Amino acid sequence: MTKISITRLVVSALLLLAILLPAGVAEGQSIIVTIPVGANPQGVAVNPLSNHIYVANQGSNDVSVIDGLTNSVVATVPVGTEPHSVDVNPSTNLIYVTNLGSNNVSVIDGSRNVVVATIPVGTRPLGVVVNPATNQIYVGNGESNDVSVIDGLSNAVVATIPFASSPAGLAVDPENNRIYVITLGFQGVTSVIDGDTNNIIATVDTGSNAVEVAVNPATGRFYVTSSMAGSVSVFNTSDNSFVGSIIVADQPAGTFGVAVNEAVNRIYVTSFSQGDGNLAIIDGATDAVVANVAAGSGDDVAVDSATGRVYVPNGPDNNLDVVQDPVAAPPLSVSVRVTAAEGGVRVADIAITNNTGSTISHLEIHGSIPEGATLVDATPSEFQIIGGQVVWFSTEDIVPGGTLSGYQYDFSGGVGNPIVTVDFIGSTRGSVSTGPILTSR
Numbered sequence: 100m101t102k103i104s105i106t107r108l109v110v111s112a113l114l115l116l117a118i119l120l121p122a123g124v125a126e127g128q129s130i131i132v133t134i135p136v137g138a139n140p141q142g143v144a145v146n147p148l149s150n151h152i153y154v155a156n157q158g159s160n161d162v163s164v165i166d167g168l169t170n171s172v173v174a175t176v177p178v179g180t181e182p183h184s185v186d187v188n189p190s191t192n193l194i195y196v197t198n199l200g201s202n203n204v205s206v207i208d209g210s211r212n213v214v215v216a217t218i219p220v221g222t223r224p225l226g227v228v229v230n231p232a233t234n235q236i237y238v239g240n241g242e243s244n245d246v247s248v249i250d251g252l253s254n255a256v257v258a259t260i261p262f263a264s265s266p267a268g269l270a271v272d273p274e275n276n277r278i279y280v281i282t283l284g285f286q287g288v289t290s291v292i293d294g295d296t297n298n299i300i301a302t303v304d305t306g307s308n309a310v311e312v313a314v315n316p317a318t319g320r321f322y323v324t325s326s327m328a329g330s331v332s333v334f335n336t337s338d339n340s341f342v343g344s345i346i347v348a349d350q351p352a353g354t355f356g357v358a359v360n361e362a363v364n365r366i367y368v369t370s371f372s373q374g375d376g377n378l379a380i381i382d383g384a385t386d387a388v389v390a391n392v393a394a395g396s397g398d399d400v401a402v403d404s405a406t407g408r409v410y411v412p413n414g415p416d417n418n419l420d421v422v423q424d425p426v427a428a429p430p431l432s433v434s435v436r437v438t439a440a441e442g443g444v445r446v447a448d449i450a451i452t453n454n455t456g457s458t459i460s461h462l463e464i465h466g467s468i469p470e471g472a473t474l475v476d477a478t479p480s481e482f483q484i485i486g487g488q489v490v491w492f493s494t495e496d497i498v499p500g501g502t503l504s505g506y507q508y509d510f511s512g513g514v515g516n517p518i519v520t521v522d523f524i525g526s527t528r529g530s531v532s533t534g535p536i537l538t539s540r
Contacts, residue, residue, distance in 0.1 A: 140412035142184035174212035178205035197224035232273040239266035268311035324354035347379035356400035371397025472513025
């Protein structure tokens with residue numbers, strides 16, 4: 100995600116449960132955990148496919164890698180000097196980090212958590228955003244007044260776009276190949292870049308002291324925060340027209356980070372007022388603030404659309420607040436981790452988390468065996484083979500927020516990775532499946 104100086108292998112793919120509540124209803128969002136990270140965390144980004152979260156720690160010159168299932172730091176990756184912003188290409192599982200002090204971008208391989216390339220860019224790179232549709236990365240260079248365009252395949256700068264003043268916050272509309280760039284200062288201009296030509300095709304008056312921008316391609320709107328206002332401004336992407344402002348904090352206040360959950364049309368805005376950080380949750384259908392959570396320090400924000408979890412750095416306290424948005428959460432999170440064992444055997448570990456507010460029981464867990472593969476073993480041993488799948492019937496309760504683990508099966512040979520489907524019964528009932536699984540190394 101992109102942010103300015105004061106702010107911003109394995110796959111879990113989940114079925115989303117969207118429940119829209121009327122405006123003004125208290126939805127019960129709260130911090131579910133606070134995770135210690137490096138010094139002065141600024142930028143944060145999420146890979147919804149791997150359920151990993153990446154935090155740029157400006158004070159310790161590294162990136163914390165967090166497992167979204169366990170809410171624990173699983174790796175710390177050294178990068179350049181003063182890492183500031185971070186974004187992810189889920190398609191390639193590569194992570195891009197701007198380094199303010201060393202004027203470059205570190206590229207991290209998400210499957211190994213190592214830096215695989217360092218790309219020189221302009222002076223004082225601030226924001227970064229990835230267009231996964233084109234595999235191009237855009238970097239706002241605050242002092243050289245330009246945007247570097249990086250080809251994700253060659254890790255080379257392929258274009259440099261000049262700006263009149265400091266480009267900082269960036270966002271992308273991958274469906275229309277448009278990049279939105281905030282320039283710092285009192286003029287309050289957002290420029291729109293055509294990703295096909297790398298030309299600026301429009302400039303929009305988005306208000307003074309604009310900071311960050313986020314786009315919801317599904318609704319055709321983009322959102323701009325301001326360091327001198329306790330509100331976020333809303334615009335149409337079709338003609339860049341102003342829709343209105345949403346007040347999220349009492350004055351004196353500033354809004355900084357902004358993120359969009361396209362799946363459920365929710366917008367998340369961080370603000371800082373009178374010494375306190377806040378996360379506002381907005382219903383994009385009504386433009387109403389439906390919840391406020393005392394979280395973070397008014398810096399960056401990122402959301403995992405698969406789990407409905409929102410991540411907010413807290414720079415002064417060197418940690419990351421995790422907030423669960425229940426409207427955006429699936430009933431169950433099903434995670435499958437495939438690892439290689441001896442003798443060509445692969446091991447699939449299953450973990451199931453209850454995201455509902457009531458106990459879930461009577462699980463029916465189906466694990467597919469990849470085409471051409473042979474089942475070696477399964478745990479627990481009370482399983483059946485039904486329709487070519489490993490099947491367990493569990494009556495073990497999963498309390499709200501609890502995780503059921505210990506289900507595992509080993510197989511050898513074959514092509515591809517397993518798919519796991521879980522049928523469940525509780526106060527609600529339904530079925531959740533994983534998507535494609537990437538093998539960890």
